[in-house]
Amino acid sequence: MYIIKVLIEHPVHSLDTTFDYLYHEALQVGIRVMIPFGYQKIIGYVEAIEETNLTPEQLEKEAGFHYQYIQAVIDEEPLLNQELRELALKLAKMTMSPRIACLQAMLPTQLKPSTNHSVGIKMKTVIHVLNDGVPQTKKQQECLQYLKEHPLSQIKDIPYTKGVVDRLLEQGFVEYQKIEQYRQPHFMNNHQQKTITLTIDQQKVVDGILSKKERVSLIHGVTGSGKTEVYLALASVILKEGRTVMMLVPEISLTPMMVEVFKQRFHDQVAILHSRLSQGEKYDEYRRIKRQEVKIVVGARSAIFAPLENIGLIILDEEHDASYKQDSKPRYLTSQIARMRAKTHHARVVLGSATPSLESYSRAQKGIYDLYVLDKRINQKPLPHVQIIDMVNEMKNHNYSLFSYEMKKRIQETIDRGEQVLLLLNKRGYATYVRCQDCGEVIKCPHCDVTLTYHKDENMLKCHYCEHQIPLMKQCPHCGGKHLKTVGMGTQKVEEDIQRMFHHASVIRYDVDTTKNKDGHMKLLEKFRKKEANILLGTQMIAKGLDFEDVTFVGVLNADMSLNVPDFRASERTFQLLCQVSGRSGRGKKQGTVIIQTYNPDHYAIESAAKHDYQSFYQQEMIYRQKAQYPPYCHMVSIIVQSKEELLVHQSALDIKKYLVSHIHQGAVLGPAKSVIYKMQDIYRERILIKFINSQEIYQVLEVVNDYYNKKQKGKVTVVCDFNPYSQI
Ligand code: ADP
Ligand code: ZN
Numbered sequence: 001m002y003i004i005k006v007l008i009e010h011p012v013h014s015l016d017t018t019f020d021y022l023y024h025e026a027l028q029v030g031i032r033v034m035i036p037f038g039y040q041k042i043i044g045y046v047e048a049i050e051e052t053n054l055t056p057e058q059l060e061k062e063a064g065f066h067y068q069y070i071q072a073v074i075d076e077e078p079l080l081n082q083e084l085r086e087l088a089l090k091l092a093k094m095t096m097s098p099r100i101a102c103l104q105a106m107l108p109t110q111l112k113p114s115t116n117h118s119v120g121i122k123m124k125t126v127i128h129v130l131n132d133g134v135p136q137t138k139k140q141q142e143c144l145q146y147l148k149e150h151p152l153s154q155i156k157d158i159p160y161t162k163g164v165v166d167r168l169l170e171q172g173f174v175e176y177q178k179i180e181q182y183r184q185p186h187f188m189n190n191h192q193q194k195t196i197t198l199t200i201d202q203q204k205v206v207d208g209i210l211s212k213k214e215r216v217s218l219i220h221g222v223t224g225s226g227k228t229e230v231y232l233a234l235a236s237v238i239l240k241e242g243r244t245v246m247m248l249v250p251e252i253s254l255t256p257m258m259v260e261v262f263k264q265r266f267h268d269q270v271a272i273l274h275s276r277l278s279q280g281e282k283y284d285e286y287r288r289i290k291r292q293e294v295k296i297v298v299g300a301r302s303a304i305f306a307p308l309e310n311i312g313l314i315i316l317d318e319e320h321d322a323s324y325k326q327d328s329k330p331r332y333l334t335s336q337i338a339r340m341r342a343k344t345h346h347a348r349v350v351l352g353s354a355t356p357s358l359e360s361y362s363r364a365q366k367g368i369y370d371l372y373v374l375d376k377r378i379n380q381k382p383l384p385h386v387q388i389i390d391m392v393n394e395m396k397n398h399n400y401s402l403f404s405y406e407m408k409k410r411i412q413e414t415i416d417r418g419e420q421v422l423l424l425l426n427k428r429g430y431a432t433y434v435r436c437q438d439c440g441e442v443i444k445c446p447h448c449d450v451t452l453t454y455h456k457d458e459n460m461l462k463c464h465y466c467e468h469q470i471p472l473m474k475q476c477p478h479c480g481g482k483h484l485k486t487v488g489m490g491t492q493k494v495e496e497d498i499q500r501m502f503h504h505a506s507v508i509r510y511d512v513d514t515t516k517n518k519d520g521h522m523k524l525l526e527k528f529r530k531k532e533a534n535i536l537l538g539t540q541m542i543a544k545g546l547d548f549e550d551v552t553f554v555g556v557l558n559a560d561m562s563l564n565v566p567d568f569r570a571s572e573r574t575f576q577l578l579c580q581v582s583g584r585s586g587r588g589k590k591q592g593t594v595i596i597q598t599y600n601p602d603h604y605a606i607e608s609a610a611k612h613d614y615q616s617f618y619q620q621e622m623i624y625r626q627k628a629q630y631p632p633y634c635h636m637v638s639i640i641v642q643s644k645e646e647l648l649v650h651q652s653a654l655d656i657k658k659y660l661v662s663h664i665h666q667g668a669v670l671g672p673a674k675s676v677i678y679k680m681q682d683i684y685r686e687r688i689l690i691k692f693i694n695s696q697e698i699y700q701v702l703e704v705v706n707d708y709y710n711k712k713q714k715g716k717v718t719v720v721c722d723f724n725p726y727s728q729i
Contacts, residue, residue: 001052002026003059004070006035006044007100016098016711018047020063022056023070030078030085034071041071045079045103079107081307083344090340095330096699096706096721102330106305108273108282122280124181126152127165131173140167147174182284198233202226205372206233209350216339218319218364219352221374222383222612223583224547227352228258230374231315232265234350235296239269243312243347244295248334250321250544251275251300258317258545262298273299273306276519301326304337311345314338318544319351319360320576325726333724335360354583354614355576358625361618362632377587384554384585384592386610390601402494403501407555407595412502414553415534419590422546422554423498423537424581425491426561432488434461434472438481443473449679454486455513456493466681494557495537502535510538543581549588554581559598559606566676567728568630571605575617578609629691631724634667637698638725639688639705641672643717646684652717653686656705660690663701667692676728689725 004027005018021035027046035044052059060067080088080103088102095102129147143160147153147168155162168174198206209217221227235245249258251274262270271285271294288294290307297306301324304314316324316335324334335351342349351360351369364371377383389404399405414421433451434443443452445463452461454472462469475482495509508514508524515521528536529548536542536551562574578596586592598606608617626633639660641653653672660669668691675685692698702721709719 003050003052004046005048007047008042008044009100021070022067028078030080031075033073036068036071084307091330091332095332097330105330108286109279122181123178124154125176125178126154127174128177129174135168135171135173139164144168144173182288196229198229201374202230205230208372209234210237214346215370216349217370217372218356218360219372220356221354223354224377224587225374226378228261234313238312239295241312243310244308246308246311246314247296247298248303248316250318251323259298266296269295271297273297273303301334304334311347313348314342315350317352319353320355320357322726327727331722355579358572358621359632383612384582384594386582386594388601388610389595389597391597391599402557404597410553410595415502415504419552420548420550421535422542422551422584423535424542424556425494425539426558432486432490432493434484435487436476436481437483437485439476439479441476441478447682449677491537498535505535506533507535507537508533510536510542540577543577546584547587551584552586552590552592554585554594556581556596559596560600563600571621575605575609634691634693635695636725637690638722640685640720642683642685644683645716648717649684649686657688666694
């Protein structure tokens with residue numbers, strides 16, 4: 001008899017512990033099983049097994065409870081190999097999250113330990129050639145020859161009728177075979193194949209990186225300097241060595257273009273993993289990887305857990321991007337996982353960015369990473385000229401519009417020349433909300449501490465933090481007044497304005513709303529590439545990776561929005577965003593220009609971005625970080641205390657703070673303070689922030705807090721420890 005220790009995901013029993021079941025055979029660690037749990041049947045994940053000589057009766061006597069049996073075994077082989085199982089355990093420790101949550105994060109939905117539904121496997125019928133020999137007719141002979149040259153073809157794909165194949169079948173030359181058919185994710189394919197020879201600068205980077213083993217390299221390359229070609233060149237060398245490659249990109253806009261480039265270069269050897277694939281596609285891509293049928297995985301954050309073996313290279317493009325930090329359980333940083341996997345595989349890690357994070361750049365300065373610089377665009381193309389427009393001046397000149405005079409002029413000129421425009425509306429705080437003109441009340445979400453956003457096309461008010469939505473009311477819920485007014489300027493509103501303001505303008509709006517459908521991104525971008533529109537208006541999503549030859553003007557409507565947020569990375573984010581979006585201009589043969597509208601024209605983040613001057617930004621920002629003691633001068637962990645009961649949150653936060661202060665002997669313990677959005681989905685949240693140098697002590701102390709609130713006390717207050725926090729929400 002075997003005792004099987006099973007991990008489960010269960011909302012009430014979300015303890016980080018296993019439950020014991022009996023089974024008559026030894027099972028493999030890492031497979032899923034069906035188990036009775038209370039009155040339910042649920043799926044669990046086998047974490048360990050123990051053989052026993054005792055009978056079930058003896059076992060029960062010893063344990064003092066009634067053992068139940070495993071009801072069914074789901075997987076034939078473990079979902080994760082040993083490397084990834086060990087990684088899951090480390091991840092649980094590092095992020096202080098339950099083991100089951102880590103396993104869930106590592107697997108595609110269809111294979112998650114808690115999943116009980118299947119997308120099915122698509123089968124197709126192909127023709128398999130059995131024998132050589134001479135069939136009866138000429139036609140049949142030709143057909144057999146064709147089938148030998150095109151093994152495993154489907155009837156529909158061959159230039160012969162089913163009748164001919166059936167005759168071959170009768171004579172025993174061929175048979176029909178059912179084999180699995182993978183769903184093929186759609187990808188863009190509009191570029192002509194270019195044959196590219198690396199420039200001397202690019203080749204130097206490639207050679208440098210290949211000359212050292214097991215290192216982390218940072219490529220600091222301005223926008224358009226050809227980093228992607230460097231990645232491709234590195235990847236082919238690694239493939240020739242018989243090893244595999246992981247190519248990670250930020251979730252949102254980069255994926256279709258990056259996928260296209262990799263697919264064109266490496267064809268079937270590439271698998272894609274990102275959140276916009278259908279469940280079926282994801283499942284198939286995952287199985288192709290697991291079966292070692294591909295050599296390269298291109299994907300977003302969670303692709304770092306792809307079951308590739310023999311990894312030789314892990315690349316993180318746009319390494320500074322905030323989407324590399326997962327901000328739900330387990331709250332991991334992708335670059336950290338990349339380094340861990342690289343260590344196991346003796347692989348290289350390459351981080352690339354035009355605007356490296358201060359953490360990475362300072363590591364490169366210290367020699368912990370190797371630094372490579374590409375400071376020129378391909379073909380010596382100049383970086384675009386950037387002009388800063390002070391919006392205070394515009395107001396002085398009685399222009400209260402969102403567009404400065406200069407911006408209007410440039411947009412019209414660009415359209416008139418038959419070229420294309422990219423407009424960035426940095427959305428934070430710019431969404432449209434509703435205010436009562438009588439009492440001044442702003443309509444808020446009843447469950448979250450945020451205003452509801454007005455969506456004109458549906459005439460609905462929606463919360464962007466929970467599912468809450470209601471039709472726009474006629475009367476103020478507060479005073480009954482009838483004068484409700486929409487305030488602010490969302491992308492939708494700006495889109496309408498633009499159509500009105502410019503001659504021959506056709507706008508594509510590119511934001512979360514217009515791209516939420518499957519392949520939505522791709523369709524809009526393809527349309528823009530085909531020049532079916534001359535203005536692409538979007539949020540941060542348009543800043544990354546887009547490479548359109550005819551975009552010669554980029555306008556930033558409101559550069560300040562990301563500066564005015566309570567986050568120590570606000571300047572860094574603003575600088576990065578402005579550099580990235582400017583970099584979209586003038587990538588083709590024609591010279592590009594950029595206009596940045598701001599109320600803070602003297603801010604160093606804006607000034608250095610306008611000059612494409614990373615060094616100057618880095619120097620000034622490092623001074624600020626040192627003075628205020630922020631990363632990279634220390635580490636941070638944010639402890640989020642949450643509960644549905646407001647009083648309890650505050651009292652517990654004070655208790656925790658007291659405990660931390662008396663047990664931590666370094667850095668600083670700050671707070672508690674209310675979260676930026678204090679109430680979210682009816683849960684109140686306060687935060688304590690610890691700045692520290694030595695993580696060992698911090699882990700020891702926080703484990704006590706974590707155990708007490710999340711395991712022992714199991715009560716109305718829970719805590720979340722967020723190491724390297726990126727989000728202040
Ligand atoms: P980055 O990722 O650094 O912004 P890209 O890799 O997108 O830059 O390269 C910018 C453009 O230059 C692309 O259109 C790319 O095809 C082209 N390019 C890159 N390397 C070369 C090269 N060696 N020769 C010719 N064109 C190149
Ligand atoms: Zn809400």
